[in-house]
Amino acid sequence: MTAKSDEITLRPIGAVRSRIKEPVRRKRSDLVSEIVIDEDLTEALDGLDGFSHIIVLWWIHKSRRPAPVKVRPKGNPDNKLTGVFATRSPARPNPIGKSTVRLVRRRGNVLRVKGLDAIDGTPVLDIKPYIPGYDSVEGAKAPEWTRK
Amino acid sequence: MTAKSDEITLRPIGAVRSRIKEPVRRKRSDLVSEIVIDEDLTEALDGLDGFSHIIVLWWIHKSRRPAPVKVRPKGNPDNKLTGVFATRSPARPNPIGKSTVRLVRRRGNVLRVKGLDAIDGTPVLDIKPYIPGYDSVEGAKAPEWTRK
Numbered sequence: 001m002t003a004k005s006d007e008i009t010l011r012p013i014g015a016v017r018s019r020i021k022e023p024v025r026r027k028r029s030d031l032v033s034e035i036v037i038d039e040d041l042t043e044a045l046d047g048l049d050g051f052s053h054i055i056v057l058w059w060i061h062k063s064r065r066p067a068p069v070k071v072r073p074k075g076n077p078d079n080k081l082t083g084v085f086a087t088r089s090p091a092r093p094n095p096i097g098k099s100t101v102r103l104v105r106r107r108g109n110v111l112r113v114k115g116l117d118a119i120d121g122t123p124v125l126d127i128k129p130y131i132p133g134y135d136s137v138e139g140a141k142a143p144e145w146t147r148k
Numbered sequence: 149m150t151a152k153s154d155e156i157t158l159r160p161i162g163a164v165r166s167r168i169k170e171p172v173r174r175k176r177s178d179l180v181s182e183i184v185i186d187e188d189l190t191e192a193l194d195g196l197d198g199f200s201h202i203i204v205l206w207w208i209h210k211s212r213r214p215a216p217v218k219v220r221p222k223g224n225p226d227n228k229l230t231g232v233f234a235t236r237s238p239a240r241p242n243p244i245g246k247s248t249v250r251l252v253r254r255r256g257n258v259l260r261v262k263g264l265d266a267i268d269g270t271p272v273l274d275i276k277p278y279i280p281g282y283d284s285v286e287g288a289k290a291p292e293w294t295r296k
Contacts, residue, residue: 006271008207010156010242037233041241044217047234052289057205057244059156069192085185085275086195088282093189094158094273096205098246100285123154125242127233131294134236136284137248141200146279 012059012123014038014109021120023062023090028117032104035111035124042109045127049106053130056116059123060095067091073145097122100130160207160271162186162257168267171210171238176265180252183259183272190257193275197254201278204264207271208243215239221293245270248278 018033035056037045048054070081071089084092102114111127118124166181183204185193196202219237221227232240250262259275266272 006160008158008160008271008273010158010244012154012156013241041217041233044231044233044241046218046231047291048231050234050289050291052287053285055246057242057246069189070194083192083194083196085189085192086198086277088276088279092274093161093192094205096158096244096274098203098205098276098283100283123156125156126240126244128236128246129234129290129294130285130288131236131290132285132288134294135246135248136288137201137278137280139200140278140280140284141198142277142279143195143198146277146282 010125012125013041013127014124016058016116016118016120016122016124018118018120023119029115031116032112032114033116035113035127037109037111039109045106045109045111048103048127048129051103051129053100054103054113055128055130055135056099056101056113056118056124057126058097058118059125060090060097061123062119063095064091067093067095079145096125100135158273160273161189161275162272164206164264164266164268164270164272166266166268171267177263179264180260180262181264183261183275185257185259187257193254193257193259196251196259196275196277199251199277201248202251202261203276203278203283204247204249204261204266204272205274206245206266207273208238208245209271210267211243212239215241215243227293244273248283
């Protein structure tokens with residue numbers, strides 16, 4: 001990899017609207033928030049309501065920079081130092097967040113979702129439908145710390 | 149959203165090494181390929197081999213630009229025109245690919261994986277561990293075309 005030449009430029013397709021204004025570590029599986037997509041992309045959402053769940057990719061705009069190489073998973077001092085790519089730490093070289101959320105409702109360019117762990121004002125990069133079997137794995141293994 | 153000011157810049161963390169050199173539509177769940185991570189990020193992979201599966205985010209560098217607003221899912225003329233965010237079409241406003249793959253082996257800065265649908269030379273943006281329960285949904289619903 002060389003500098004500059006391989007840079008990639010993105011532009012947000014929308015933003016999160018939520019009552020949560022600052023980052024918190026706690027999982028918020030019951031939180032209802034909204035994703036407001038740019039109006040000129042409204043039609044690109046047609047058909048999304050055929051899915052119960054969607055995948056949201058977002059820019060973790062408040063992540064710590066530069067990203068550390070190793071972190072303690074979940075910020076827990078009892079967890080051992082782990083490579084950042086083996087964790088879901090928000091501080092990572094390209095801070096892209098990925099959440100699978102319940103699509104509660106689509107109305108025009110606004111998606112109401114449940115369980116999105118992105119704060120108010122977060123730039124949204126992509127929306128994808130969640131496809132069982134393609135996005136899920138049966139019997140996948142993960143270390144103990146992920147279950148605590 | 150306004151122009152320019154909200155642009156986001158990424159730099160790839162590595163690249164795909166595969167015998168597949170050109171895009172194909174067919175799913176390749178048995179294909180073994182490699183992800184070569186930049187050497188200065190090698191330690192950021194420590195701990196990844198505790199997971200059986202990983203999520204790869206990559207830049208679909210050969211995607212069609214500008215992205216269409218609607219497409220026929222899977223390129224099948226029998227499928228009706230659908231908003232691009234309701235499909236997994238590679239041509240999308242921010243062409244970020246997301247695959248969940250089996251981690252066969254990690255050796256230094258090289259990950260050998262199974263089932264990655266990204267071609268040789270694809271820039272890789274992020275690696276995340278696949279966490280059952282967080283990344284998977286039981287009983288999720290999706291339209292008929294996803295199962296064909």
